């Protein structure tokens with residue numbers, strides 16, 4: 001019997017996901033002020049196609065049509081992020097009611113369609129005014145975030161099924177401040193580790209504020225986790241893989257789930273670049289969470305000697321290896337090494353160079369295969385006893401893919417940016433059929 005949702009627990013949650021800056025557009029509407037990504041897009045050379053988020057998928061004006069699409073596919077959950085620059089446009093102080101109103105309507109629209117709202121409070125669009133004051137390098141920003149989080153949750157309440165504080169602290173800290181590919185585009189390891197610590201602190205501060213609201217919503221965080229595989233069994237490769245796992249995964253998992261930074265990586269970094277951890281910070285950061293969101297896309301194949309993957313390896317349009325087994329391995333490892341709350345795969349998906357064919361359809365067979373294989377891997381993890389409770393496909397729509405602009409398409413729905421026409425791709429039609437439970441005769 002081909003893989004179907006009936007192989008999964010009957011209450012397994014199936015959803016799709018987006019993020020505010022990537023889909024909303026309306027960058028200068030209803031009181032929104034610039035984020036660090038608006039600034040980053042305006043810096044020549046930062047975005048491969050020179051684009052920005054001014055219009056994106058125009059979701060700010062087309063959200064009802066987009067929610068209808070989610071409903072038409074039979075998905076029961078939608079993960080989306082709130083734009084801080086719409087809610088408190090200068091980062092601290094005055095609340096922009098029009099911004100809150102938009103998400104209020106969105107949440108009610110989801111509920112009216114029988115779709116669970118799942119909110120990410122921060123998916124990278126920091127108000128520029130806070131960056132002007134040091135951004136996440138400044139410990140004060142953690143407190144500003146907690147205030148912002150409380151404003152959102154006070155308005156949306158427990159209509160929202162879950163609140164995640166952050167999407168991918170690794171991206172916000174390392175990718176954005178050490179590697180420099182994302183906003184604000186710094187290349188400074190000390191800065192990046194200070195950012196990471198302030199995100200961990202902010203997560204804890206916000207959790208305390210949200211808990212105080214006595215919501216029934218689940219509270220958690222979303223981490224991008226990449227299992228590291230040594231290219232060979234030699235010591236150099238195994239050591240390199242352990243280092244990659246420590247820097248990419250454990251530096252973020254351990255403060256949240258164990259209340260400490262991993263000792264091996266703390267020593268590896270050295271005193272020059274280590275963050276200033278104040279008493280109580282890690283106790284705040286490691287407060288119990290109701291769920292951990294895991295964003296999985298691929299594995300890291302780690303070679304100290306420059307060994308590469310073999311001929312015939314499959315890659316997505318991002319150049320990421322297609323490696324579904326890595327999802328099961330990752331989840332089983334998490335279950336072995338950590339005291340876990342409920343797990344959700346909060347992002348999994350693939351970019352392919354999709355085109356609308358002459359028949360008006362998008363025949364994205366590779367994406368369907370990618371999803372099928374990762375669903376199977378998720379099922380393997382469930383059957384291995386991992387407390388995996390749901391899966392969100394990244395992404396509902398083709399959208400602004402950060403430094404790649406609109407050149408990479410992750411959607412299960414195609415967007416023609418010239419006309420804003422949505423076209424449901426074959427992968428979405430497959431997903432709809434996968435989700436359909438046959439009605440008893």
Ligand SMILES: OC[C@@H]1[C@@H](O)[C@H](O)[C@@H](O)c2nc(CNc3ccccc3)cn21
Pocket residue numbers: 019022167168171175224295297347394401402410
């Ligand atoms: O790149 C696809 C998505 C992106 O559109 C989402 O906004 C973001 O949450 C997201 N995270 C990853 C995995 N982490 C990552 C690794 C390297 C570069 C960028 C993201 C992939 N994606």
